[in-house]
Amino acid sequence: MSREYKVGIFVICAAALVLLALLFLAVEKGLFSTSHTYTLSSRTGDGFAVGMPVVFSGFDIGRVHSLELDDRGIVLIKIRIPDKHVKWIKEDSFFVLYRPLIGAARIVVNTNNLESPPMPEKKVAEVFVVNDINDAIEKIQPLLETIERLSRRIDGMAAKADEQVFGKEGTLPQINKILKDVAGKLEKLETTVDNLNKISKDASEGTQDLGALRADIDEVTQTLNKVSRDINALLYKKKDTEIKLP
Amino acid sequence: MTFFDTEEKLSRAVQKFLRVNPRNAAPVCEDIPLLSNQEAWLNIALIKQYHENMSAQASRKLVFNWLKRLGLESVADKRNLALGDKERFLVKLLRSAMVQNAAILINRPFNMVPQLKNIDPILQALKTIDDLYSSCHIYDYDWMEQKYGALCR
Amino acid sequence: MREHVLILRILNAKKRLMSFIETTGSFAMQRATSFAQMISFAAAVFYRLFMLGTYNSATRTVLVNQIYFTSIQILPAFLAVSVLFGSVLIGIVFQLLKNLGLTDLFGNVLMGLIVTELSPLFTVLLITLRSGAAINTEMAAMKVNQEIKTLETFRIDVINYLLAPRVVNGIISVVLLSFLFSIVLMGSGILFSRVIFGISADVYVNILLNSTNFSDIVIALVKCAVFGFFITFIPIYFGLRATHELTSIPIVVSRGMVSVFAAILIIEVLSLLTKLM
Numbered sequence: 001m002s003r004e005y006k007v008g009i010f011v012i013c014a015a016a017l018v019l020l021a022l023l024f025l026a027v028e029k030g031l032f033s034t035s036h037t038y039t040l041s042s043r044t045g046d047g048f049a050v051g052m053p054v055v056f057s058g059f060d061i062g063r064v065h066s067l068e069l070d071d072r073g074i075v076l077i078k079i080r081i082p083d084k085h086v087k088w089i090k091e092d093s094f095f096v097l098y099r100p101l102i103g104a105a106r107i108v109v110n111t112n113n114l115e116s117p118p119m120p121e122k123k124v125a126e127v128f129v130v131n132d133i134n135d136a137i138e139k140i141q142p143l144l145e146t147i148e149r150l151s152r153r154i155d156g157m158a159a160k161a162d163e164q165v166f167g168k169e170g171t172l173p174q175i176n177k178i179l180k181d182v183a184g185k186l187e188k189l190e191t192t193v194d195n196l197n198k199i200s201k202d203a204s205e206g207t208q209d210l211g212a213l214r215a216d217i218d219e220v221t222q223t224l225n226k227v228s229r230d231i232n233a234l235l236y237k238k239k240d241t242e243i244k245l246p
Numbered sequence: 247m248t249f250f251d252t253e254e255k256l257s258r259a260v261q262k263f264l265r266v267n268p269r270n271a272a273p274v275c276e277d278i279p280l281l282s283n284q285e286a287w288l289n290i291a292l293i294k295q296y297h298e299n300m301s302a303q304a305s306r307k308l309v310f311n312w313l314k315r316l317g318l319e320s321v322a323d324k325r326n327l328a329l330g331d332k333e334r335f336l337v338k339l340l341r342s343a344m345v346q347n348a349a350i351l352i353n354r355p356f357n358m359v360p361q362l363k364n365i366d367p368i369l370q371a372l373k374t375i376d377d378l379y380s381s382c383h384i385y386d387y388d389w390m391e392q393k394y395g396a397l398c399r
Numbered sequence: 400m401r402e403h404v405l406i407l408r409i410l411n412a413k414k415r416l417m418s419f420i421e422t423t424g425s426f427a428m429q430r431a432t433s434f435a436q437m438i439s440f441a442a443a444v445f446y447r448l449f450m451l452g453t454y455n456s457a458t459r460t461v462l463v464n465q466i467y468f469t470s471i472q473i474l475p476a477f478l479a480v481s482v483l484f485g486s487v488l489i490g491i492v493f494q495l496l497k498n499l500g501l502t503d504l505f506g507n508v509l510m511g512l513i514v515t516e517l518s519p520l521f522t523v524l525l526i527t528l529r530s531g532a533a534i535n536t537e538m539a540a541m542k543v544n545q546e547i548k549t550l551e552t553f554r555i556d557v558i559n560y561l562l563a564p565r566v567v568n569g570i571i572s573v574v575l576l577s578f579l580f581s582i583v584l585m586g587s588g589i590l591f592s593r594v595i596f597g598i599s600a601d602v603y604v605n606i607l608l609n610s611t612n613f614s615d616i617v618i619a620l621v622k623c624a625v626f627g628f629f630i631t632f633i634p635i636y637f638g639l640r641a642t643h644e645l646t647s648i649p650i651v652v653s654r655g656m657v658s659v660f661a662a663i664l665i666i667e668v669l670s671l672l673t674k675l676m
Contacts, residue, residue, distance in 0.1 A: 003463060003464070003467050003471075004302075004463050006467065006471050007463045007466045007467050007470075007471060010466070010470060010471055010474070010575075011466065011571065011575070014575035014578065014579065015575065017578065017579075017582070018574070018575065018578050018620075021578075021582075022616065025608075025611060025613060025616060026613065028608050029608075029611075029613050031613065059605070059609060060609050102501070102504070103503065103504060103507075264552075269554075271552075272553075273552060277545055277548070278545070278548060278549045278552050279544055279545055279546055279549055280546075280549070281541070281546050281549065281550075282540070282541075282544060282546065283537060283541070288460070292457055292553075292555070293553060295455065295456035295457035295460060296455055296456070296457035296458075296553075296555050296560065297554070299455040299456050300456055301456050302456060302459075302460050305456070341553075345553070
């Protein structure tokens, strides 16, 4: 294969590829198709730019062609939609300027009823603005206010609780007093338990000498019963009386 | 054939020749080399391709034909450094002859082909291609006259 | 006596300062003049590219040879490098986007950054390293061998015969090879988007179309053409500035290559500025 032939094939193939790709892109982008121009309005031109995409269901269907300011100070946004995408724009369509936190701003077309009649080109629809940053701030604002209110209430509650718990008439001094009382009672109970141990020892000694003390068992048992009843009575009455064993 | 006694006079004469023949001067000199990045035949064909827009195939055919006449087909695809002195001279001569109505000026031929004993082989070559050029001039120093033999007398 | 020495010192310092300013001024003027000369020569060559008389059988032969050496000979290696480098690059970028949660933007990154910025830069660097250096040396060698004088003697225009075909080859080669590189990149994109994002080819093409700006593609093509012009013009320009000494070859080649690199950076920055505006 001659050099000229190889060069010819390369140049023709590559150039054809470039041209076909450009042509495909141009057709897909609607460069050769005729288009409709719709006019939208907004109170502010903030966020709008010529060339900004017009999107329907996530797909580019057109571009912002020009921005104008009318006599009343309202911004008129002219969008150009190629013929093949005009079907998405109906009378009940509404337009939203969407400014995401990340990525380019775009005008989103929302059409609820695709059966409704097409939007007349003379109609001037208003653009609603959905701004990710502002929306985020707007959503967070009431939350912040609630948190502030809550913290103020918590502060008040904490102050009240302080007084109720630690104050002169508060819960804590009273609890201390009760605790001291209980501790005293427990000490006394300890002595009683010791005495009981002693008694049980005596009792066991008594049972060992069954032969000699058999006659006394009933009496001792009765005495023990009585003592235990007395202890019970004493414990229930919580009296500071000393328990005396018989 | 013109002889000069100094380098300066010869150089001035060459300059004058180029001035007088601005459209068809075709010098064959040591300091006008062949293009080293092209084969011998392309060096010759270049003149026809550039000035007469002759196609590559047609010019190749023409050049090969003339090289054959000079017995040089074997050097057609060689480059400058691969050529012998005589071959290089003849390729340069043929290149000059490609100029339309060529006024060939051979400047000190024995400088380019030192091993030549006399001018005869050059004259022979000129005769072979005489239908290609309109005039031919040879410039040299006068102390080289003897190499030109009977031509000078 | 001491005052006398002081005055002499002050005078000397003043003289040195003047000499420094003069040297700086002369250097700046020299650079400005040589830059202006280069630009005016570039304009002349650019103008000549559009003249029909520039092209004849000889220039066409040179053009065919140049395209053969610059594009065809390099093509297998270029495609292999494109597939290898392009796939790795696309894989890394896609994975990074996924990790950062920027999956939505992969179309914009692929078209706006990789296809329109990186592939021309990669191609132009490859061609400059291979052909730019070769052209620079070839021209310098021709000048040293007095072959330029041969052309002038036989009334062969240096711009028409040497510059035009090489510059046209530069433009054609950079545009076409850069485009091929982009195609390879987008091809590997299909594969990686399926593996990494689980996106089908149809959706991938749709996302690419959505994130493609026609103007960006046109700017990228124009940029490739400008790259192609300068990466061949500058080496020829510097190569032709060689003297008749062999030692001048490395000097003009290194100057030429540094200038080409500077030109590539300037063009890249200018194209980015155009995009920003």
